[in-house]
Amino acid sequence: MNELIAGVVAGLRHGRPMRLADEVQALRALPAANVAGQLAAMPAERAVTLLDQPEFANAPEVLGLLPVDKAALLVTEMAADRAADVLATMGNGAAAIIDALPLDVRVSLTALIAWPIDSAGGMMTTEFVTVPAGATIRETLAHIRSVERSRETVYSVFVLDAVGRLAATVSLRRLIAAEPDSLFVETVAEQSPITIAPETDREAVAELIRRHDLLALPVVDADGFPLGIVTVDDVLDALVAAHTEDAQKFGGVEALDRPYLETGFAAMIRKRAGWLSVLFLSEMLTASAMQHFETELERAVVLTLFIPLIMSSGGNSGSQATSLIIRALAVGQLRLRDWWRVALRELPTGLTLGTILGLVGAGRIALWQLAGFYDYGVHWALIALTVSLGLIGIVTFGSLAGSMLPFALQRLRFDPASASAPFVATLVDVTGLVIYFSIALLVLSGTLL
Amino acid sequence: MNELIAGVVAGLRHGRPMRLADEVQALRALPAANVAGQLAAMPAERAVTLLDQPEFANAPEVLGLLPVDKAALLVTEMAADRAADVLATMGNGAAAIIDALPLDVRVSLTALIAWPIDSAGGMMTTEFVTVPAGATIRETLAHIRSVERSRETVYSVFVLDAVGRLAATVSLRRLIAAEPDSLFVETVAEQSPITIAPETDREAVAELIRRHDLLALPVVDADGFPLGIVTVDDVLDALVAAHTEDAQKFGGVEALDRPYLETGFAAMIRKRAGWLSVLFLSEMLTASAMQHFETELERAVVLTLFIPLIMSSGGNSGSQATSLIIRALAVGQLRLRDWWRVALRELPTGLTLGTILGLVGAGRIALWQLAGFYDYGVHWALIALTVSLGLIGIVTFGSLAGSMLPFALQRLRFDPASASAPFVATLVDVTGLVIYFSIALLVLSGTLL
Numbered sequence: 001m002n003e004l005i006a007g008v009v010a011g012l013r014h015g016r017p018m019r020l021a022d023e024v025q026a027l028r029a030l031p032a033a034n035v036a037g038q039l040a041a042m043p044a045e046r047a048v049t050l051l052d053q054p055e056f057a058n059a060p061e062v063l064g065l066l067p068v069d070k071a072a073l074l075v076t077e078m079a080a081d082r083a084a085d086v087l088a089t090m091g092n093g094a095a096a097i098i099d100a101l102p103l104d105v106r107v108s109l110t111a112l113i114a115w116p117i118d119s120a121g122g123m124m125t126t127e128f129v130t131v132p133a134g135a136t137i138r139e140t141l142a143h144i145r146s147v148e149r150s151r152e153t154v155y156s157v158f159v160l161d162a163v164g165r166l167a168a169t170v171s172l173r174r175l176i177a178a179e180p181d182s183l184f185v186e187t188v189a190e191q192s193p194i195t196i197a198p199e200t201d202r203e204a205v206a207e208l209i210r211r212h213d214l215l216a217l218p219v220v221d222a223d224g225f226p227l228g229i230v231t232v233d234d235v236l237d238a239l240v241a242a243h244t245e246d247a248q249k250f251g252g253v254e255a256l257d258r259p260y261l262e263t264g265f266a267a268m269i270r271k272r273a274g275w276l277s278v279l280f281l282s283e284m285l286t287a288s289a290m291q292h293f294e295t296e297l298e299r300a301v302v303l304t305l306f307i308p309l310i311m312s313s314g315g316n317s318g319s320q321a322t323s324l325i326i327r328a329l330a331v332g333q334l335r336l337r338d339w340w341r342v343a344l345r346e347l348p349t350g351l352t353l354g355t356i357l358g359l360v361g362a363g364r365i366a367l368w369q370l371a372g373f374y375d376y377g378v379h380w381a382l383i384a385l386t387v388s389l390g391l392i393g394i395v396t397f398g399s400l401a402g403s404m405l406p407f408a409l410q411r412l413r414f415d416p417a418s419a420s421a422p423f424v425a426t427l428v429d430v431t432g433l434v435i436y437f438s439i440a441l442l443v444l445s446g447t448l449l
Numbered sequence: 450m451n452e453l454i455a456g457v458v459a460g461l462r463h464g465r466p467m468r469l470a471d472e473v474q475a476l477r478a479l480p481a482a483n484v485a486g487q488l489a490a491m492p493a494e495r496a497v498t499l500l501d502q503p504e505f506a507n508a509p510e511v512l513g514l515l516p517v518d519k520a521a522l523l524v525t526e527m528a529a530d531r532a533a534d535v536l537a538t539m540g541n542g543a544a545a546i547i548d549a550l551p552l553d554v555r556v557s558l559t560a561l562i563a564w565p566i567d568s569a570g571g572m573m574t575t576e577f578v579t580v581p582a583g584a585t586i587r588e589t590l591a592h593i594r595s596v597e598r599s600r601e602t603v604y605s606v607f608v609l610d611a612v613g614r615l616a617a618t619v620s621l622r623r624l625i626a627a628e629p630d631s632l633f634v635e636t637v638a639e640q641s642p643i644t645i646a647p648e649t650d651r652e653a654v655a656e657l658i659r660r661h662d663l664l665a666l667p668v669v670d671a672d673g674f675p676l677g678i679v680t681v682d683d684v685l686d687a688l689v690a691a692h693t694e695d696a697q698k699f700g701g702v703e704a705l706d707r708p709y710l711e712t713g714f715a716a717m718i719r720k721r722a723g724w725l726s727v728l729f730l731s732e733m734l735t736a737s738a739m740q741h742f743e744t745e746l747e748r749a750v751v752l753t754l755f756i757p758l759i760m761s762s763g764g765n766s767g768s769q770a771t772s773l774i775i776r777a778l779a780v781g782q783l784r785l786r787d788w789w790r791v792a793l794r795e796l797p798t799g800l801t802l803g804t805i806l807g808l809v810g811a812g813r814i815a816l817w818q819l820a821g822f823y824d825y826g827v828h829w830a831l832i833a834l835t836v837s838l839g840l841i842g843i844v845t846f847g848s849l850a851g852s853m854l855p856f857a858l859q860r861l862r863f864d865p866a867s868a869s870a871p872f873v874a875t876l877v878d879v880t881g882l883v884i885y886f887s888i889a890l891l892v893l894s895g896t897l898l
Contacts (some may be wrong), residue, residue, distance in 0.1 A: 019643075021660040055660065141625065148626040155604065155622070155664075172621060173604070176590065177597040194468075210689060211470040211504065213682040215604075215664065232681050236659040236688070243692045244776045250699060251772020251870065252765055259782040260773055261790060268798055272769050273805050276844075279765050280806050284813055286757035291823055297753060301746050304753045308735035308878055311757055315764075316701055316728050316871040320721050323700020324709055327693045333708040341710065349717055356722050357729050364733055374740055395725075421700065421870040422765040429757055 024053045028262075032058050036065035039074075048077040051086070054237050057258060059086050064093035072100035075109075079152055081125035081234065084112035088122075112228075120205050121198030123238060124219045124228030127151045130158045131185060133167050138181040144172070153231045156216035159189050165224040169193040171215070195220045198227055202238040207332060209235045246330070249415070250323065252279065252422035279422050285430045286311075293437040300448040302376055303440055306361075306387050307433070313357055314394035314432040315425030318402030321346055322424045325406045329416050339407040343400065350399030357395055358388035379447050386443045390436040397435060398428045473502045477711075481507050485514035488523075497526040500535070503686050506707060508535050513542035521549035524558070528601055530574035530683065533561035537571075561677070569654050570647030572687060573668045573677030576600045579607045580634060582616050587630040593621070602680045605665035608638050614673040618642040620664070644669045647676055651687040656781060658684045695779070698864070699772065701728065701871035728871050734879045735760075742886040749897040751825055752889055755810075755836050756882070762806055763843035763881040764874030767851030770795055771873045774855045778865050788856040792849065799848030806844060807837035828896050835892045839885040846884060847877045 027035050027050065039047040039062060051059050051074060063071050063086060075083045075097060087094040087109065098106055108126045115121025129151050131140045144154050157175070159168040168189035178188045195218045196205060209217055209232055219228045245255040254271040256263050263271075290297065297304060325342060328334040334342065365384040368374045376383050402424045406416035441449060476484050476499065488496040488511060500508050500523060512520050512535060524532045524546060536543040536558060547555055557575045564570025578600050580589045593603050606624070608617040617638035627637045644667045645654060658666055658681055668677045694704040703720040705712050712720075739746065746753060774791060777783040783791065814833040817823045825832050851873045855865035890898060 145626055145628070148622065154625070172625065173597065176603070176621065176625075177594055179594070206685070206689075210682070210685040215681070232664070232685070233659070233662040236655070236681070236685065239685070239688050239692070240659060240780060243688070243695075244780065246692075246696065247699065247772050247776045250696065251768045253769045253773060256773070260777040261782065261787070261794075265794075265797065268794070269801055272766075272798070273802055276762070276765055276769065276802055276806065277809065280758070280762055280809060283758050283761045286761070287754050287813075290754040290757070294750075294754075298750050301743070301750065301753075304746060304750075304756070305736050305739040305743075307753070307756060308739070308760055308882065309729070309732050311760070312732045312735070312764075312871075312875060312878055313725070313729055315761075315874065316725055317721075319700050319869075319871050320702045320725065323696050324702060324705070327696045328709040331689060331693065333710065338710070345710075345714070345717070348714065349721070352718055353722055353725055357725065360726065360729060364736075420768075422761075422768050425764065425874070426761060429761055433757065 020049065020053060021055055024050060024055045028055070028057055032061040033065055035062045040066060040070060044073060044077065047074055052079050052082050054082065054085075057262070060090040060093075063097070064090055068096045068100050071097045076101060076105050079125055080105075080108055080112060080127050081123065081152070081228075084109050085117060085122070088113045088117060115198055118202045118238070118242075119198060120196050120200040120202070120217075120219050120230055121227070123202055123205065123234045124198070124230045125152045125234075126228045128156075128158055128216075128218075128226065128229040129154055130160050130226070133159050133161055133184075133186060135159075135185050136181065137175055137178050137183050137185055137188065140170070140185045141175055141181065144175075153216050153229065156214075156218075156229065157185075158218060158226050158229075159185055160226070166193070166195065166218055166220050166226045167191075169218060193218060196230070197222070202235075203242050203330065205230055206235045206239045206242070246326075246417045249417045250326070250420050252276070252420040275420075275422070279426050282426045283429060286433055289430055289433040289437075293433075296437060296440060296449050300440070300444065302383060302448075303386070303437075306390075307436070309361070310387070310390050310394055310436050311429050311432050313391055314398040314428040315421075316398070317350065317353055317395045318398035318424040318428045319421040321350075321399045321402030322405060322421065325403045326416050329406055329410060336407060336410055339404065342403050342407070346399045346403040347396065350396035351392065353399065354392035354395030358391040361391055362388045377448075379444065382443055382447055386436075386440050389439045389443065390432075393435045393439060394428070394432040397431055398424075401427055401431070469498065469502060470504055473499060473504045477504070477506055481510040482514055484511045489515060489519060493522060493526065496523055501528050501531050503531065503534075506711070509539040509542075512546070513539055517545050517549050520546045525550060525554050528574055529554075529557055529561060529576050530572065530601070530677075533558050534566060534571070537562045537566060564647055567651045567687070567691075568647060569645050569649040569651070569666075569668050569679055570676070572651055572654065572683045573647070573679045574601045574683075575677045577605075577607055577665075577667075577675065577678040578603055579609050579675070582608055582610055582633075582635060584608075584634050585630065586624055586627050586632050586634055586637065589619070589634045590624055590630065593624075602665050602678065605663075605667075605678065606634075607667060607675050607678075608634055609675070615642070615644065615667055615669050615675045616640075618667060642667060645679070646671070651684075652691050652779065654679055655684045655688045655691070695775075695866045698866045699775070699869050701725070701869040724869075724871070728875050731875045732878060735882055738879055738882045738886075742882075745886060745889065745898050749889070749893065751832060751897075752835070752886075755839075756885070758810070759836070759839050759843055759885050760878050760881050762840055763847040763877040764870075765847070766799065766802055766844045767847035767873040767877045768870040770799075770848045770851030771854060771870065774852045775865050778855055778859060785856060785859055788853065791852050791856070795848045795852045796845065799845035800841065802848065803841035803844030807840040810840055811837045826897075828893065831892055831896060835885075835889045838888045838892065842884045842888060843877070843881040846880055847873075850876055850880070 050056060129144055129147060131143055148154050155172045157170050158166055161167040168191050170185055170189040174188040194212060198219050216229050216231045218226055220226050248255050252275045256271055362384040369376055369380045409418055410416045499505060578593055578596060580592055597603050604621045606619050607615055610616040617640050619634055619638040623637040643661060647668050665678050665680045667675055669675050697704050701724045705720055811833040818825050818829045854873060858867055859865045
């Protein structure tokens, strides 16, 4: 019976999760104390299987509520990468548990915790399979069989040289396909495998695994010694997390740490009020710009009618350009040095888009005037011209500014994804008002102004 | 020598890509005719390896330039899922090549082409490994060894029942770990594997693979017969493509079909002018709203000074709420029926954020007035009150509208990601003006208005 449970649990850990994810989702909705009680009561293997799921978002909290020796026992059995993530987010409570761990686990976990959570070091696990150079294929397969239970992946095996540096990697697929199995493992191994440094950003790791269709990627130190392995399932989780963070940043929200409905009211306000206030303070410059043109505004109130229209068109075209460039930079279609090629494309694109909107805008004013829907005064044609030229200028500026901002941020070593839509819109709003009123002064000087 | 090349090429196809992705990137920069010439001249295995890369974006064009019999030869050898994708995007040129294919390849490719490219059917390959129920583990491993060369993945094997329906799946890992190998394969297989229907959306496929840490997912028809297999590397590609499409949609651009720098000028204008014009036409309602309040505007020009500030705050808060909800819906943290829970959270959140901005705004007006930077007139305190109340109303409305829009779109079976930042901003702009002027009429009636 016990063997049966162990078998089921091993099955759960190794790719046959009997709707485990659904159980975790159910657990997450319960109070942490309740979940801690359940974990303490169930067999350790089962508790470990549950804790190993990255979706178990309140695992750090739950672990902190367990007796220290029980928590240490569970952490010892957990996948090293997941255990490190959980301990890293536990805060002060982690120290007592770490002190209670067996020495070898303590050493490997503290090494893992040291890396930022969004780096290759933070994503990797230390539970990889190694064989010495000179092993045969048969010996390698026998070794895999003997350690399989305790390894996160056995689909990629590291071949080490005499001093323990990574010499080659070999996939389980190549090992299985190779015949005869008395050959040295090197004969089927990849001799210059793609490796990464532990400080590599998670999106770069994901892109490398995706581009080269890998199941796992070795992490090595500067001297070529293997530190860990990043597996494709960690990369999938990282991609989804990065996608969420990017989407939130682009919407002008600081990335949430927890799912929407699980984020508390105070945390939600904190994550949103900061950016919103910064944008609000910057946008106050529009009031200053308007005050500057106070005389013109009083003389020609008709000009104010089109301010929202013109401002939003600038913001929209900027938002388009920014979203295109952020993604192209993120997936490596564009590099920093391509900025001038982008500028040379956005200039004619902005002019064309601005002209299209300018013609529609002038048509709208002419139609309303001639059909008698509204009276823009005797100088309505000049007003239409002002609005058209304003749109051309602002849409061109919006496209240029929106496309250059991600490059500028990347150059300054910020995340280009921080060039959020609201940020670009605010930048374009202030400049847009100045462009609009300057054109009005040129066109309407001597008539309305 | 030929064996060596075959070995290298096989290595390239099976997870040891000697920086193949970089070669593809270089090829993509050359004119299609040039690339076609190179492909025709190189050994077929090498050409197939290159064509199999999803990054080879101009493969359809290149294939169309080759003699039909040569093209058919290459397509026959390509991975079935990739071949189907390439033929599906070739347009008219594909028919001649399909006619020249061997019957079995033609049947399996036309079946694959029939599925939308962003469905499980469009992502799957038909090159999976099957064994009959009752096979031993040893027989299964021997079978894997014999077909390994022609299969996209051997890490997941399908066990079929007597009539050929999918009865179970087993991972290569479980097969290797199992002892003795004279046992039936069922003893280590997953008896009720997670399967998907071919019409499943690619993001749902990705979420399932990610949640359950799978390397491959069987696609079965309504009767349980296996149609194909979706592998984790296809899912990675699909996730990145979906991320790009979402980011572009959120920025108010129709998703581009090609990388930014490879998209032609005309295509770029088409992708951006449509949305921009729709938003522009909707935003014209702001001009109508302003015209409606013409008398008030003429009497109190001072009110116009804060229009950009108030409009943009509404747009920003709407953009925040929308980006949070779109992602939460996309990753399954929220369901359609949760809309009222979100509304109940966004109402107090919007009120709080609006109050924060309102206080800052009133403070700004008081400071400018009292410090003598600008004179808002004798009723400056009432103007500050109008701006504050306006901000509270508009930020609350923006948060509510921005959070409810993705639900409404999902309910109407549109992609919630279409609730782009510019779309929300436009919606909030028009309403925001009406809210602002209505509050102004209430507060300033009898004094300024």
